């Protein structure tokens with residue numbers, strides 16, 4: 152019974168020390184705490200604790216004849232031993248015995264690609280290899296439906312600095328009163344919101360090229376690749392590019408236009424004109440929306456016109472809305488439909504061009520209004536992995552958070568992927584050495600403690616003891 | 622199913638009122654009536670909890686609002702169990718504890734419903750958190766008994782404290798181990814040394830210390846010391862539950878989304 156006393160009095164400083172270090176570690180944060188608990192002095196303390204527990208297990212089993220105590224302390228002992236095997240030092244030690252296994256690592260896999268190379272950190276260098284290959288068959292992101300499916304109305308102002316980000320403001324439009332558009336004295340009021348809508352455009356498309364040629368008038372959807380034939384003289388017109396901030400450059404081969412984010416916003420369309428019979432070189436023209444007279448030459452007048460939907464109808468098949476806005480500035484106001492063209496792609500309404508169409512652009516800042524799909528929270532990330540052994544597909548699993556792949560002594564976890572564009576996946580890989588020991592420890596510790604605390608005989612003996620005035 | 626967002630709120634107010642009344646009646650009036658009002662308070666809390674479950678579409682154990690609602694709902698059944706099976710009688714105190722737990726659920730924490738992020742979508746979510754919820758309520762009862770023991774030095778209060786720890790310590794252990802198993806599945810490591818885990822470990826170790834101390838000194842001989850240790854354990858447990866969640870920004874641990 153003396154040994155029992157000694158063990159108990161040794162267990163006290165051991166538990167107290169660990170409790171105090173845990174609290175210190177909680178203040179240090181995970182990274183520092185991990186270093187603290189894996190430091191060399193701590194390794195000595197862990198070993199000492201393991202010895203104490205081992206003696207305690209033997210003592211409570213053979214001398215005290217309390218198997219329940221033995222089981223729970225054995226559980227604690229196994230957790231410590233298993234964790235030692237699973238640790239970095241444990242793996243270093245195993246290397247002396249010829250077991251060379253990476254402890255952990257990360258792998259970036261693109262869809263359809265395979266690899267067995269492990270990085271030392273998510274953005275680190277290749278540091279180890281797996282004894283098998285992994286191939287990413289597919290990955291996908293599943294979202295919850297948004298709590299409120301109503302789209303958001305956003306006002307975007309260009310950045311105040313050349314390299315800056317545009318400023319976006321969410322407009323609170325759900326009232327009958329007009330809402331001010333930040334940075335301007337303009338305001339907007341939503342007259343109608345059609346949740347599932349099909350927008351109707353006057354010319355069948357949103358931007359059109361209006362071509363006048365000797366009494367002939369053609370309206371062509373402004374889409375790259377569109378081609379029309381004109382008579383008298385016979386020539387072909389081909390739309391070869393659309394630009395929002397064009398930067399035209401002249402070189403030997405003629406006009407070259409590139410989209411330049413730092414350029415002034417000035418939507419334009421590039422048109423290639425080719426004489427049908429002549430052997431003249433084709434000419435290239437840039438037709439600007441803001442400069443209606445610019446496209447005139449050779450009896451050919453072109454205008455690049457931005458049209459907004461003229462109406463919108465409810466359409467159950469659509470998953471995009473439409474909104475009827477009333478935009479007011481000074482003494483003018485215009486009604487206009489706003490609709491997103493494609494999901495997630497902001498399709499803006501530039502209020503300055505709406506309100507200043509007829510007149511010179513007065514001091515109305517370049518503000519674009521657009522509809523944004525409400526963000527929905529991510530429900531699950533999934534990646535389908537194939538395990539390859541010498542090129543052969545030997546196993547396959549659909550992994551996700553909480554469902555790793557276990558193969559060949561390693562667990563493979565989903566770690567990260569771009570929720571918007573899940574083309575590649577970051578996996579994290581962990582060695583499973585010692586894990587069985589740890590889990591056995593969990594089971595024994597938990598089972599032992601429940602048996603000690605909850606099992607009926609425990610309570611019976613307790614009440615008997617308290618009856619005896621214990 | 623659509624349930625008016627405000628309904629759990631009204632039910633929580635009703636539960637608070639019932640707990641307050643139950644406390645007063647248990648203290649000065651007939652015990653049976655007080656017990657019946659306590660049961661009504663439980664029914665209201667349980668109804669609020671059920672509504673919440675239907676509203677958010679998952680077991681309401683995610684936000685602090687939901688955690689406190691759950692804790693409050695468990696007070697009455699555990700009080701009943703401890704009285705009938707373990708002979709630990711503290712109904713009035715339990716009603717007061719229920720009231721104190723309901724208060725922040727009603728007035729402090731945001732009841733904004735949240736979706737389960739991918740990491741919380743696991744079968745271990747319910748047992749892991751529920752084990753802790755049960756443990757915390759039992760530990761609250763231990764704290765009440767320990768305060769009694771600390772003030773009076775009474776051996777029966779010390780006994781009650783020990784019984785409560787004996788009931789709660791396995792739950793703490795289970796919660797901790799289920800958390801470790803879950804961490805392994807979700808993050809790849811069963812132990813990440815993050816602050817919440819370390820506080821939970823410290824809680825467990827303080828109770829381990831308490832149990833060994835009691836075994837070494839035969840508890841009843843130094844009731845005040847024993848009660849003080851148990852109370853320290855409850856304080857560390859409360860820090861684990863609350864402070865780490867609220868100070869999540871300070872520590873940026875893996876558990877920080879669970880606010």
Ligand code: HEM
Pocket residue numbers: 155157158159161162165166200203204207211215220223224227603829832833835836
């Ligand atoms: C660190 C994790 C540990 C836990 C969770 C733990 C838990 C427990 C529990 C619950 C009891 C029962 C107390 C009672 O019967 O009232 C106990 C008893 C005991 N523990 Fe531990 N213990 C731990 C570590 C240790 C260590 C390191 C030792 C070795 C020195 C030890 C030695 C003992 C002994 C000898 C008893 C018998 C007490 C008695 O006869 O009443 N424990 N332990």
